[in-house]
Amino acid sequence: MSFSPPPPPVFAGESYNIWAVKMKTYLQAHDLWNVVQNDTEPPPLRANPTIAQIRQYNEDCAKKYKAMSCLQSGVSDAIFTRIMACDTPKEAWDKLKEEFQGSDKTRQQQLINLRRDFENLRMKDSETTKQYADRIMSTVNNIRLLGDDFGDQRVVEKIITTLPEKYESKISSLEDSRDLSAIPLTELINALYAQEQRRANRMEEYSEGAFQARSRESSSFSSNHKGKKPMSEKKERGKKEAAKKKFPPCAHCKRTTHLEKYCWYRPDIQCRGCKQLGHIEKVCKNKPKAQSQNHNQVQVAEDIEA
Structure with missing residues (x-):
């Protein structure tokens, strides 16, 4: 009664399926969808029609042009040129559907x-x-x-x-x-x-608790280790003590003075001198002569300077 629908949605060549749904609803709100869907002409007037029959006939005839006006207003100028030659709203609708939705x-x-x-x-x-x-x-x-x-x-x-x-x-x-x-x-x-x-809330609470616990541990560790020797000295002392220990025979050199992962003869390491696998530079027997001569010259120069 007092409902005034908004302007029709405008189709510019993209998202045809969405526009078709909106346009169908718009035409249904104006009671024009049947004209687009069926494309039928109203029956002719009988002899001696009443004023109400004449008015109804004129309204039915006008629906065709109203629907055509809605379709023409609901497309851009570039799309309008494709349907301006159509005579009925159904013809215009089917033409747009075939072109933009396919067969x-x-x-x-x-x-x-x-x-x-x-x-x-x-x-x-x-x-x-x-x-x-x-x-x-x-x-x-x-x-x-x-x-x-x-x-x-x-x-x-x-x-x-x-x-x-x-x-x-x-x-x-x-x-x-x-x-x-x-x-x-x-x-x-x-x-x-x-x-x-x-x-997510539990993970956040757990993270905050773990961070606070680490903070307390670090503060207590720093307070308990004031005045003690640096960690590097402890590591060196630990290495010396470990060197005195006896280990299982190494799988590479059969010695018991080190662990297998610290062996100089591991097959996965590469010598920097001869570029071969199986040993380190310290125990290499295939060093290039030029490198050994340069090393001797440097050593002599250092001895003279000393």
């Missing part, structure tokens, strides 16, 4: 590709449940825009079967308390999101 065969191929994308969707480790659900719904909405009846229950089953293992406990509790075949999509997403929030 039935093309739409069927698009549906196949979108269903394949839907089946291949998996939740990433860095995603939240809401982000994953939004990514799924983006594909589902594209399927629905092509005219396929895609229910929310399939989305619920997809989310439940592709969630990571960390959500297993929540899914089990939902199975015990609810019928997952009838649970709404929004309720499932909110329940999983609440579990994520609780887990």
